[in-house]
Amino acid sequence: MDSLSKYYETVEQxxxxxxxxxxxxxxxxxxxxxxxxxxxxxxxxxxLKDQWEALGAETKLVNPGTQELEGKTLDLPPVVLGKYxxxxxxxxxxxxxxxDVQPALKEDGWxxxxxxxxINDKEQMVGRGSTDDKGPVLGWLCSAEAYKKAGLEYxxxxxxxxxxxEESGSEGLEEVIRDEADKWFKGTDVVCxxxxxxxxxxxxxxxxxxxGVSYFYxxxxxxxxxxxxxxxxxxxxEPMTDLxxxxxxxxxxxxxxxxxxxxxxxxxxxxxxxQAYEGLEFKHSDMEDDLKHKVIVHDEEKKTLMHRWRMxxxxxxxxxxxxxxxxxxxxxxxxxxxxxxxxxxxxxxxxEVARITCKYLNEEFAKLGSKNKMTAEMAHDGxxxxxxxxxxxxxxxxxxxERVFGVQPDLTREGGSIPITIxxxxxxxxxxxxxxxxxxxxxxxxxxxxxxIRNFIEGIKVFGAYVDELSKADL
Amino acid sequence: MDSLSKYYETVEQxxxxxxxxxxxxxxxxxxxxxxxxxxxxxxxxxxLKDQWEALGAETKLVNPGTQELEGKTLDLPPVVLGKYxxxxxxxxxxxxxxxDVQPALKEDGWxxxxxxxxINDKEQMVGRGSTDDKGPVLGWLCSAEAYKKAGLEYxxxxxxxxxxxEESGSEGLEEVIRDEADKWFKGTDVVCxxxxxxxxxxxxxxxxxxxGVSYFYxxxxxxxxxxxxxxxxxxxxEPMTDLxxxxxxxxxxxxxxxxxxxxxxxxxxxxxxxQAYEGLEFKHSDMEDDLKHKVIVHDEEKKTLMHRWRMxxxxxxxxxxxxxxxxxxxxxxxxxxxxxxxxxxxxxxxxEVARITCKYLNEEFAKLGSKNKMTAEMAHDGxxxxxxxxxxxxxxxxxxxERVFGVQPDLTREGGSIPITIxxxxxxxxxxxxxxxxxxxxxxxxxxxxxxIRNFIEGIKVFGAYVDELSKADL
Numbered sequence: 001m002d003s004l005s006k007y008y009e010t011v012e013q014x015x016x017x018x019x020x021x022x023x024x025x026x027x028x029x030x031x032x033x034x035x036x037x038x039x040x041x042x043x044x045x046x047x048l049k050d051q052w053e054a055l056g057a058e059t060k061l062v063n064p065g066t067q068e069l070e071g072k073t074l075d076l077p078p079v080v081l082g083k084y085x086x087x088x089x090x091x092x093x094x095x096x097x098x099x100d101v102q103p104a105l106k107e108d109g110w111x112x113x114x115x116x117x118x119i120n121d122k123e124q125m126v127g128r129g130s131t132d133d134k135g136p137v138l139g140w141l142c143s144a145e146a147y148k149k150a151g152l153e154y155x156x157x158x159x160x161x162x163x164x165x166e167e168s169g170s171e172g173l174e175e176v177i178r179d180e181a182d183k184w185f186k187g188t189d190v191v192c193x194x195x196x197x198x199x200x201x202x203x204x205x206x207x208x209x210x211x212g213v214s215y216f217y218x219x220x221x222x223x224x225x226x227x228x229x230x231x232x233x234x235x236x237x238e239p240m241t242d243l244x245x246x247x248x249x250x251x252x253x254x255x256x257x258x259x260x261x262x263x264x265x266x267x268x269x270x271x272x273x274x275q276a277y278e279g280l281e282f283k284h285s286d287m288e289d290d291l292k293h294k295v296i297v298h299d300e301e302k303k304t305l306m307h308r309w310r311m312x313x314x315x316x317x318x319x320x321x322x323x324x325x326x327x328x329x330x331x332x333x334x335x336x337x338x339x340x341x342x343x344x345x346x347x348x349x350x351x352e353v354a355r356i357t358c359k360y361l362n363e364e365f366a367k368l369g370s371k372n373k374m375t376a377e378m379a380h381d382g383x384x385x386x387x388x389x390x391x392x393x394x395x396x397x398x399x400x401x402e403r404v405f406g407v408q409p410d411l412t413r414e415g416g417s418i419p420i421t422i423x424x425x426x427x428x429x430x431x432x433x434x435x436x437x438x439x440x441x442x443x444x445x446x447x448x449x450x451x452x453i454r455n456f457i458e459g460i461k462v463f464g465a466y467v468d469e470l471s472k473a474d475l
Numbered sequence: 476m477d478s479l480s481k482y483y484e485t486v487e488q489x490x491x492x493x494x495x496x497x498x499x500x501x502x503x504x505x506x507x508x509x510x511x512x513x514x515x516x517x518x519x520x521x522x523l524k525d526q527w528e529a530l531g532a533e534t535k536l537v538n539p540g541t542q543e544l545e546g547k548t549l550d551l552p553p554v555v556l557g558k559y560x561x562x563x564x565x566x567x568x569x570x571x572x573x574x575d576v577q578p579a580l581k582e583d584g585w586x587x588x589x590x591x592x593x594i595n596d597k598e599q600m601v602g603r604g605s606t607d608d609k610g611p612v613l614g615w616l617c618s619a620e621a622y623k624k625a626g627l628e629y630x631x632x633x634x635x636x637x638x639x640x641e642e643s644g645s646e647g648l649e650e651v652i653r654d655e656a657d658k659w660f661k662g663t664d665v666v667c668x669x670x671x672x673x674x675x676x677x678x679x680x681x682x683x684x685x686x687g688v689s690y691f692y693x694x695x696x697x698x699x700x701x702x703x704x705x706x707x708x709x710x711x712x713e714p715m716t717d718l719x720x721x722x723x724x725x726x727x728x729x730x731x732x733x734x735x736x737x738x739x740x741x742x743x744x745x746x747x748x749x750q751a752y753e754g755l756e757f758k759h760s761d762m763e764d765d766l767k768h769k770v771i772v773h774d775e776e777k778k779t780l781m782h783r784w785r786m787x788x789x790x791x792x793x794x795x796x797x798x799x800x801x802x803x804x805x806x807x808x809x810x811x812x813x814x815x816x817x818x819x820x821x822x823x824x825x826x827e828v829a830r831i832t833c834k835y836l837n838e839e840f841a842k843l844g845s846k847n848k849m850t851a852e853m854a855h856d857g858x859x860x861x862x863x864x865x866x867x868x869x870x871x872x873x874x875x876x877e878r879v880f881g882v883q884p885d886l887t888r889e890g891g892s893i894p895i896t897i898x899x900x901x902x903x904x905x906x907x908x909x910x911x912x913x914x915x916x917x918x919x920x921x922x923x924x925x926x927x928i929r930n931f932i933e934g935i936k937v938f939g940a941y942v943d944e945l946s947k948a949d950l
Binding site for chain 1: 688690696697700701702703704705706708709710711712716717719720722726727728730762769770771773782783786787788789790791792793794795797798799801803804805806807808814818843844845846847848855889890891919920921922
């Protein structure tokens with residue numbers, strides 16, 4: 001019998017209480033990219049502080065500075081730091097999460113009010129932030145509380161770091177991590193982040209790699225102001241023509257990047273890696289169901305996963321400065337900025353990616369012979385991340401999942417980037433485990449974002465089992 | 476001595492009065508594309524009706540129906556019809572203008588409040604609608620009033636048709652013109668429209684040709700919802716990649732259209748036409764001053780004018796559905812709509828243009844081998860227009876300009892379209908003269924739209940001289 005059975009029972013008993021609490025915090029529209037919602041973000045930070053203090057944790061709010069937003073100077077939302085337990089004999093785990101959310105409007109296409117948690121007939125809790133990342137952040141609190149209620153001693157010293165700016169570039173967090181590395185975070189043995197998703201919908205996973213992202217702007221400046229295409233069409237070099245031409249030379253229809261040398265740094269696939277792709281819970285048919293249309297490029301699941309996890313990709317995101325509304329407008333935009341990003345993988349060098357990309361764009365623009373001005377720049381980038389899934393921190397996570405779900409978790413990588421992973425790894429010199437709570441189809445950042453009740457409740461159990469495993473691990 | 480010298484004197488004396496009146500109507504924000512401003516548009520229509528009635532005209536407001544706007548069903552603003560004079564011995568002139576304006580916000584970059592007419596140190600009246608088209612519309616009223624005040628008999632029967640939806644596609648007007656052709660407009664000999672601009676800044680012009688416009692949408696539908704480029708980049712066919720590829724195949728950097736057969740219908744340039752381009756008030760240096768940057772494609776003024784007036788052009792306007800805000804967003808847009816338009820010229824066939832354009836796009840898309848769905852469609856089009864500058868209506872206009880400015884006006888064509896020109900020509904079977912009041916640099920639709928005091932006051936004089944010439948013309 002599992003030594004945590006009393007804990008699991010308590011979690012089951014308090015299920016409705018946990019859901020009610022998630023409702024309570026989904027109703028706080030902590031949208032970090034909006035000046036109007038800044039007070040809500042701050043309120044959400046205080047909610048966490050108050051709840052953890054009520055449980056007996058020591059907390060501290062760190063103000064990471066100010067930002068300019070919508071013409072105002074605003075205080076950034078506080079980073080909520082906590083310590084729960086302080087026993088030198090125990091291991092120390094640091095968990096990270098974020099309490100801010102993406103914007104959401106009913107008009108975007110949500111079936112229900114995005115800031116009112118609604119349980120649908122599939123036992124899914126629909127609401128902005130349910131899975132990204134309020135559910136997991138709340139999970140840690142519920143887990144610690146359930147230990148207490150079950151009369152069990154919490155097996156590790158828990159530290160936490162919950163930020164309110166993750167959806168807006170984690171502004172200020174990097175500095176807080178560096179500042180607190182030898183203070184609040186001192187003594188941390190391992191880090192755990194629950195801010196990503198299962199590979200599928202049924203089987204849990206642990207994540208040991210992330211792609212990086214390098215974001216580029218191509219700015220084409222033509223005339224000094226927007227022009228009427230009737231009056232000027234055919235007589236001036238149009239920035240949109242130049243830009244679309246350049247953007248068309250970056251990637252082909254099947255996703256192959258056309259920048260010379262871009263694949264040079266990509267690590268070759270090893271035999272071991274080839275084998276690791278077998279048996280993962282991933283089917284094209286499921287992915288197509290989610291996509292609603294059959295638009296997958298590759299003919300094999302393994303290729304799709306490799307292109308998601310360990311091959312670079314290039315996506316064209318849009319154009320700033322051009323006409324974007326519904327309807328027809330006959331404008332010649334004067335200045336347009338094409339936006340694209342490259343997902344990077346081991347062992348690509350970020351600086352080299354930026355260099356060859358801008359060089360290529362400059363060369364292609366020169367070939368066009370336009371009189372407009374073009375600037376290609378790397379706007380920002382974040383590194384890829386790769387960890388060994390054999391580290392005891394991962395082993396503890398895997399054992400915990402097996403205890404709760406009865407299956408070995410898939411070992412996965414992710415296509416997206418979680419830059420904070422590397423920040424913690426480097427600042428604290430610790431192993432970082434990504435232990436996802438949500439499912440592949442949760443729709444973080446999309447309309448009708450949801451978290452399955454199963455993932456939430458079993459996830460809370462996993463958090464409890466994971467700290468138990470950690471306490472016994474040989475770190 | 477000019478028989479109208481008393482009229483000209485009266486116009487000079489009442490100059491300030493005319494400017495004050497323009498101030499009064501610029502202050503009515505008759506923005507037709509906004510539901511909130513609809514009452515202002517209606518108020519502006521009533522202002523015209525009231526003023527003309529005070530002068531003794533018979534008027535009628537026609538409601539052209541309703542429209543759906545911003546989720547509301549709104550009455551369209553009234554078309555203001557008028558008759559001023561009804562002498563069977565006189566010729567009958569119909570003038571058209573519009574009393575609605577483009578939207579304008581101080582934040583767009585205006586130096587001053589767009590709805591407060593401000594006279595700057597260059598004797599320019601800056602304000603939304605000053606030149607497009609409130610100045611000219613008011614000009615007809617001021618001209619008729621000055622005749623009366625000068626004790627002169629108005630030499631023609633004047634009819635007018637002022638609409639409040641020109642900036643929003645002239646919704647409903649076509650039907651009104653057709654309905655009233657044999658009623659209110661019965662007996663019309665010629666039509667005059669003052670809703671375009673001089674070729675340059677000093678010398679007046681008459682306009683005898685306009686390009687048409689055919690507006691196209693390319694819709695590429697990929698997955699069912701926007702995707703995160705980290706998770707899906709490299710694995711799915713991205714609609715932006717397909718779209719940008721197609722858009723890059725429409726036009727080259729120098730404006731040459733790449734659609735096979737598109738130039739087949741273009742009328743060859745005759746010797747007479749070649750000669751007509753000599754001596755026009757047009758310099759690349761002036762155009763570059765206005766453009767602020769040296770982005771003109773052609774090396775000769777004549778080529779530039781030909782490409783503006785009598786050669787087709789293709790402009791890429793933008794993309795709906797992609798990321799367009801400042802900053803960085805790592806989205807894979809699920810459905811994007813590329814917008815472009817082709818300016819058409821004699822003797823291109825609109826249906827053929829639509830056919831070969833969509834055919835070409837379908838063929839190019841098939842070559843890509845994408846699994847996304849693409850639809851190319853012609854969303855709407857308006858025909859080109861061409862009239863003989865030797866028609867007595869044009870001769871009357873030319874003589875009027877010579878009387879007021881002391882120079883023969885340039886005979887010009889325009890790159891833009893004024894669809895209503897053709898509607899009047901066809902419905903009333905009359906010659907239509909485009910007699911512009913404003914100058915090339917007025918910036919209609921732009922920030923800091925202005926009308927020079929000189930253009931306004933001399934324009935009112937021209938309107939008076941034109942009706943005098945018409946009364947003597949052999950139509």
